[in-house]
Amino acid sequence: MIEAWLDDFLFRAVLAGLMVAVVAGPLGAFVVWRRMAYFGDTISHSALLGVALGFLLGLNLNLMVTIVCVAIAMLLVILQRRQELASDTLLGILAHSALSLGIVAVAFIEGLRVDLMAYLFGDILAVGTSDLVAIAIGGAVALLLLVLLWRPLLALTVHEELAQVEGVPVVLVRLGLMLLIALVIAAAMQVVGVLLITALMIIPAASARRFASTPEQMAILAAVVGMLAVGAGLWGSLLFDTPTGPTIVVAAMLGFILVHLFPGRLIPRFGDR
Amino acid sequence: MSQGSHASSSVPESDPSPLLDAREVSLERGDKRILDHVSVQILPAEVAVVIGPNGAGKTSLLRVLLGLWQPTQGQVKRRRGLRIGYMPQRLQIEPVLPLSVRRFLTLRQRAPRARLLAHLERVGVPHLLDKPVQSLSGGEMQRVLLARALLNRPNLLVLDEPAQGVDIVGQGEVFRLIDDIRCETGCGVLMVSHDLHLVMAGADAVICLNQHVCCRGRPEEVSRHPEYQRLFPTADVRGIGVYKHDHNHVHDLHGEVRGLDDNGSGESQGSGHCDHHRRGLPKR
Numbered sequence: 001m002i003e004a005w006l007d008d009f010l011f012r013a014v015l016a017g018l019m020v021a022v023v024a025g026p027l028g029a030f031v032v033w034r035r036m037a038y039f040g041d042t043i044s045h046s047a048l049l050g051v052a053l054g055f056l057l058g059l060n061l062n063l064m065v066t067i068v069c070v071a072i073a074m075l076l077v078i079l080q081r082r083q084e085l086a087s088d089t090l091l092g093i094l095a096h097s098a099l100s101l102g103i104v105a106v107a108f109i110e111g112l113r114v115d116l117m118a119y120l121f122g123d124i125l126a127v128g129t130s131d132l133v134a135i136a137i138g139g140a141v142a143l144l145l146l147v148l149l150w151r152p153l154l155a156l157t158v159h160e161e162l163a164q165v166e167g168v169p170v171v172l173v174r175l176g177l178m179l180l181i182a183l184v185i186a187a188a189m190q191v192v193g194v195l196l197i198t199a200l201m202i203i204p205a206a207s208a209r210r211f212a213s214t215p216e217q218m219a220i221l222a223a224v225v226g227m228l229a230v231g232a233g234l235w236g237s238l239l240f241d242t243p244t245g246p247t248i249v250v251a252a253m254l255g256f257i258l259v260h261l262f263p264g265r266l267i268p269r270f271g272d273r
Numbered sequence: 274m275s276q277g278s279h280a281s282s283s284v285p286e287s288d289p290s291p292l293l294d295a296r297e298v299s300l301e302r303g304d305k306r307i308l309d310h311v312s313v314q315i316l317p318a319e320v321a322v323v324i325g326p327n328g329a330g331k332t333s334l335l336r337v338l339l340g341l342w343q344p345t346q347g348q349v350k351r352r353r354g355l356r357i358g359y360m361p362q363r364l365q366i367e368p369v370l371p372l373s374v375r376r377f378l379t380l381r382q383r384a385p386r387a388r389l390l391a392h393l394e395r396v397g398v399p400h401l402l403d404k405p406v407q408s409l410s411g412g413e414m415q416r417v418l419l420a421r422a423l424l425n426r427p428n429l430l431v432l433d434e435p436a437q438g439v440d441i442v443g444q445g446e447v448f449r450l451i452d453d454i455r456c457e458t459g460c461g462v463l464m465v466s467h468d469l470h471l472v473m474a475g476a477d478a479v480i481c482l483n484q485h486v487c488c489r490g491r492p493e494e495v496s497r498h499p500e501y502q503r504l505f506p507t508a509d510v511r512g513i514g515v516y517k518h519d520h521n522h523v524h525d526l527h528g529e530v531r532g533l534d535d536n537g538s539g540e541s542q543g544s545g546h547c548d549h550h551r552r553g554l555p556k557r
């Protein structure tokens with residue numbers, strides 16, 4: 001039964017999209033709380049470099065993307081420590097250099113014709129069973145990591161020094177967050193592509209804010225909103241014959257606008273429990 | 274009101290050894306020397322205040338004492354079993370993070386609602402428990418931060434500019450509250466401030482810092498010290514002690530006048546009134 005379903009490219013696409021949205025939403029909440037949107041963008045832009053390296057070395061692409069993303073994230077943290085350049089300048093340099101380097105590297109690989117558009121904007125309809133397994137594993141690890149890190153990460157987000165005095169292993173938790181972001185980028189690359197991954201993280205989280213009165217509610221709602229956007233985007237892309245990744249992001253955007261058009265007082269809020 | 278019976282545990286401080294002992298601590302960042310051979314001891318049930326002009330390294334010293342930064346030279350010894358309650362200078366929480374006061378208080382350790390309420394009541398803001406943290410005023414936030422620091426049953430309270438962003442009436446209240454809590458729980462207090470008048474009155478030891486320790490001693494001694502007068506030429510010596518005189522009423526957070534019995538702060542006014550606690554007598 002499941003095997004028959006897995007043969008259906010649409011079923012695989014829906015499953016892949018939902019799995020990614022489930023992790024991207026809650027992680028997106030942290031990206032929004034910690035003002036890391038541009039940071040996430042920079043890291044995801046470097047994913048293409050991972051793809052190129054993966055092809056070059058003949059290694060698993062998801063693994064390579066995760067490694068490169070973590071490496072770029074750490075490089076960024078080291079550069080930020082030196083404080084010679086403002087953070088946004090550094091992010092801009094790294095984001096665009098990594099993206100260009102990735103595209104150039106892919107072009108250098110002989111005998112390989114890579115559909116660049118598929119990596120930049122995603123190709124969810126081409127998700128195969130092995131991709132599905134990779135996304136499932138990456139997503140599950142990320143979700144587990146997020147649950148384990150949730151409380152210390154939240155404490156860190158509220159006040160880093162206070163958290164440190166209270167015994168939160170700050171460096172370890174921050175490294176964990178970077179690993180998390182890298183894992184989600186690797187998993188989401190096929191769904192919306194490296195250029196749009198950040199949108200799948202922050203738009204659902206920003207929409208969820210209006211209904212939430214605790215951090216946990218916001219995270220869970222972000223996952224739900226993200227799943228709705230994936231569903232609506234897939235359906236819309238089939239209906240209008242549009243590229244799927246961007247259509248998913250458009251769906252998320254429409255949801256965000258809809259949520260914010262409503263006057264605040266009409267919006268039901270979940271209780272603080 | 275039963276002071277100290279619920280909100281804070283009274284820890285008998287019979288051990289006279291210092292809570293924190295920093296010896297010859299120096300700190301360099303880049304090629305700038307921020308702290309120069311600073312030695313500081315914090316004794317149990319003592320209020321130690323670090324004062325100094327802007328850029329004197331006060332907050333850096335605090336970070337080294339808290340263990341957030343490693344000193345370039347020297348060492349900081351902490352007493353075994355030291356529990357620090359830290360109240361940071363400012364806390365701004367992004368509006369995009371939905372967080373109630375209750376949730377903020379339990380970020381690190383879970384606690385039953387009644388215990389949280391008791392702590393908030395001790396600092397005078399029980400009505401804030403379910404409010405979003407972003408809706409609090411500066412003074413309310415300071416009180417919530419103090420309540421959070423107390424939740425950990427600290428034997429050392431570390432406060433960085435505890436009255437910043439609080440109006441002048443509220444400032445006096447915050448300092449009196451800190452003093453009361455010190456008397457009730459017998460915890461040591463380490464405070465950093467540049468509000469000389471308000472802070473020095475309640476202090477047992479004042480450390481005047483400007484990269485190095487310029488002078489130290491009891492407030493009266495420090496205020497007469499030539500180094501201190503050179504650093505703070507406009508400081509009005511007569512103003513010190515403004516919170517030592519007895520009040521027959523207090524102003525609460527909303528500026529309303531209340532009798533002293535209303536919040537129990539009549540028990541102790543200034544450090545002079547709880548000398549017996551300092552010698553290690555538990556409150557209950």
